[in-house]
Amino acid sequence: MINDTLILVNKENGLPSSYIPTDLELIDHKFAYDNKYLRKEARHSIEKLGSDALSLGYKIVVVSAFRDYKYQHDLHHEYIKVKGLEDAQLCSARPGYSEHQTGLAIDAMGSNNDYNLFEDSIEFKWMKNNAHKYGFILRYPKDKTNITGYKYEPWHYRYVGLKAALDIYKNDLTLEEYIKKQT
Numbered sequence: 001m002i003n004d005t006l007i008l009v010n011k012e013n014g015l016p017s018s019y020i021p022t023d024l025e026l027i028d029h030k031f032a033y034d035n036k037y038l039r040k041e042a043r044h045s046i047e048k049l050g051s052d053a054l055s056l057g058y059k060i061v062v063v064s065a066f067r068d069y070k071y072q073h074d075l076h077h078e079y080i081k082v083k084g085l086e087d088a089q090l091c092s093a094r095p096g097y098s099e100h101q102t103g104l105a106i107d108a109m110g111s112n113n114d115y116n117l118f119e120d121s122i123e124f125k126w127m128k129n130n131a132h133k134y135g136f137i138l139r140y141p142k143d144k145t146n147i148t149g150y151k152y153e154p155w156h157y158r159y160v161g162l163k164a165a166l167d168i169y170k171n172d173l174t175l176e177e178y179i180k181k182q183t
């Protein structure tokens with residue numbers, strides 16, 4: 001189901017080009033750069049995560065969240081122009097196949113102010129051990145490219161809900177593996 005929190009969007013499973021979630025909400029500017037939107041449940045959870053992190057001295061900022069089809073189209077073609085098709089496909093989704101279109105995915109930036117270098121931030125270490133407590137998973141882990149189709153993205157997190165996030169975290173799974181396990 002398209003509005004399911006566990007919706008699988010990857011290279012094989014896409015969304016209609018017209019799909020825009022109906023419950024998108026603006027993330028509090030305290031936790032996001034500029035105007036960023038997520039679906040209600042994910043928006044609530046990322047603000048709780050951001051606020052708890054902040055109280056411990058970690059500054060986590062959402063630099064990308066919901067992206068519509070058109071935005072992804074332009075972004076993907078920009079990647080192809082710069083990196084070439086093969087490289088672009090490992091780090092950028094073609095339009096209709098981006099998890100960002102679900103309104104359940106974010107790219108995070110830490111206190112070192114560069115999402116590309118999120119892995120080097122103190123926030124990354126915190127996220128690694130705590131994101132699942134808020135229903136988020138590291139979506140493209142290291143050494144899972146053969147399953148996810150994407151190279152390691154330490155900054156990209158996906159909201160899947162508390163139960164799934166805990167199982168995925170504990171058993172070191174990808175969303176693909178988790179969903180397969182359920183059926």
Ligand SMILES: [Zn+2]
Nearest residue numbers: 105106107156
């Ligand atoms: Zn992302």
